[in-house]
Amino acid sequence: MDSHTIMNELVLPNDTNTLNNLMGGRLLHWMDIVAAIAAQKHSGKTVVTASVDSVSFGKCIRLGDVVTLEAKVSRAFNTSMEIHIVVHAENIPSGEKFKSNEAYYTFVALDRNGSPLIVPQLQPENDDEQKRFEGALRRRQLRLILAGKMKPDDATELKALFITE
Numbered sequence: 001m002d003s004h005t006i007m008n009e010l011v012l013p014n015d016t017n018t019l020n021n022l023m024g025g026r027l028l029h030w031m032d033i034v035a036a037i038a039a040q041k042h043s044g045k046t047v048v049t050a051s052v053d054s055v056s057f058g059k060c061i062r063l064g065d066v067v068t069l070e071a072k073v074s075r076a077f078n079t080s081m082e083i084h085i086v087v088h089a090e091n092i093p094s095g096e097k098f099k100s101n102e103a104y105y106t107f108v109a110l111d112r113n114g115s116p117l118i119v120p121q122l123q124p125e126n127d128d129e130q131k132r133f134e135g136a137l138r139r140r141q142l143r144l145i146l147a148g149k150m151k152p153d154d155a156t157e158l159k160a161l162f163i164t165e
Contacts, residue, residue, distance in 0.1 A: 003042035003073040003083075007034040011065045022061035027087065027100075028052070030069055035083040035105040038071035042081055043119040045109035050080060051143050053104040061089040061100055074129070075136035079116035080108045082136045104139060 007030065009015075015026045032049055039047040061067055067089050074084040087100040109117040124130040141155040 003038040003071075005034055005038040005041060005071045007037070007069045007071075009067045009069070011061060011063055011067060013063060016063050019060075020063040022063075022065070022067070024057055027057075027061070027067070028055065030067065031055075031071075031085050031087065031103060032105065034069040034071040035085050036107060038073055038083050039081045039107035039109070042073040042076065042122070043109040043117070045117050045119070046112075047081075047107040047109050049105060050108045051106040051147070053106075053139065053143070055103040056101060058100050059089075059098050062091065064093075065089045065091050067100075072129075073122055074104070074132040075140075076119045076122045077140065079118060080106055080140075081119055081122075082106050082139065084132055104136075106140075106143065 009030055011022050015022055017023050032052075036047055036049070067087060069085060069087050071083050071085045074082045076082075083105045084102065085105060086102045088097060089100050090097045109119045111117050122133065124133040138157045141157050145152055145155055
């Protein structure tokens with residue numbers, strides 16, 4: 001099932017701070033929505049946000065810009081899915097387009113009682129998808145370590161980056 005999801009938003013006055021820049025919290029909200037849609041499309045289930053990887057903000061998105069958010073499942077585990085989100089902005093009158101940021105969100109599929117459900121596995125279809133797919137296991141191990149759910153010694157994929165034999 002294709003999880004690729006594109007969402008557009010127009011930055012309005014209520015979305016901005018006193019400098020007329022898009023508020024970071026509003027962008028995170030939009031990113032959460034587009035990622036949830038991609039996770040639901042992949043799993044066919046109700047999903048909830050489990051984690052958000054560190055998000056840094058690049059160039060400021062301004063009042064009147066059109067924001068394009070693209071989300072796609074990068075890997076499915078048992079009940080969770082990692083979603084890759086890329087954010088671009090465009091000032092239509094000037095024609096300026098730029099990438100603002102990207103991030104990874106993790107979602108878990110749930111049944112109506114709130115219990116986790118198994119999600120379909122994902123098969124990468126090109127080199128970029130394969131790289132994100134392979135990196136997802138390392139990112140997952142790092143998230144689990146930081147959440148106290150995995151011991152660093154058990155993070156075999158992460159250790160392999162630093163230990164050479």
